[in-house]
Amino acid sequence: MKLEEQLRRVMRKEHYSLRTEETYVAWYRRFVLWHGKRHPNELGAPEVSAFLTHLAVNRGVSAATQNQALNAIVFLYRKVLGLALEGIDGERAKVRKRVPVVMSVEETGCLLRGVGMDPAGLVVRLPRRQKSACFAKATKAGDAAIKACGGTPQPRRAATVRRHAA
Numbered sequence: 831m832k833l834e835e836q837l838r839r840v841m842r843k844e845h846y847s848l849r850t851e852e853t854y855v856a857w858y859r860r861f862v863l864w865h866g867k868r869h870p871n872e873l874g875a876p877e878v879s880a881f882l883t884h885l886a887v888n889r890g891v892s893a894a895t896q897n898q899a900l901n902a903i904v905f906l907y908r909k910v911l912g913l914a915l916e917g918i919d920g921e922r923a924k925v926r927k928r929v930p931v932v933m934s935v936e937e938t939g940c941l942l943r944g945v946g947m948d949p950a951g952l953v954v955r956l957p958r959r960q961k962s963a964c965f966a967k968a969t970k971a972g973d974a975a976i977k978a979c980g981g982t983p984q985p986r987r988a989a990t991v992r993r994h995a996a
Contacts, residue, residue, distance in 0.1 A: 833870070833910070834858065840909050857902035870911060878903055879920035886923040893923040 841851045885891045907913045
């Protein structure tokens with residue numbers, strides 16, 4: 831039986847989700863291909879460390895992605911091959927701090943004055959079905975108001991609107 835089949839069988843026996851199985855198999859494949867299709871029995875902690883360092887330095891993956899790769903490889907060695915990996919050292923991906931975008935009280939007031947609405951009645955006045963359309967208009971007007979106040983509008987991600995059948 832191939833090692834990939836063994837990995838899948840052990841993951842199913844341990845009741846891992848199908849998505850986790852697919853992800854771990856993908857990391858197993860990347861690991862083996864990166865080492866020139868050598869069998870993991872021939873590889874040890876230094877090769878695992880080299881792979882993880884490659885992910886962080888050359889591929890620029892996030893810390894969470896690097897940890898996922900590490901977990902998949904450790905699972906392969908411990909549960910499937912029955913080998914312990916000791917001393918996995920490698921350059922770790924940096925955890926980036928996310929700074930929230932927050933407007934000051936003055937910027938918020940300027941924005942609402944630019945939109946032409948009383949802050950207390952802004953949400954109350956919007957009928958439920960018109961909120962998304964009004965939000966788009968308010969966003970454009972808000973960006974203009976922020977520019978008028980001397981600020982810089984923040985870029986936004988596209989919002990996904992779910993429509994439910996009535």
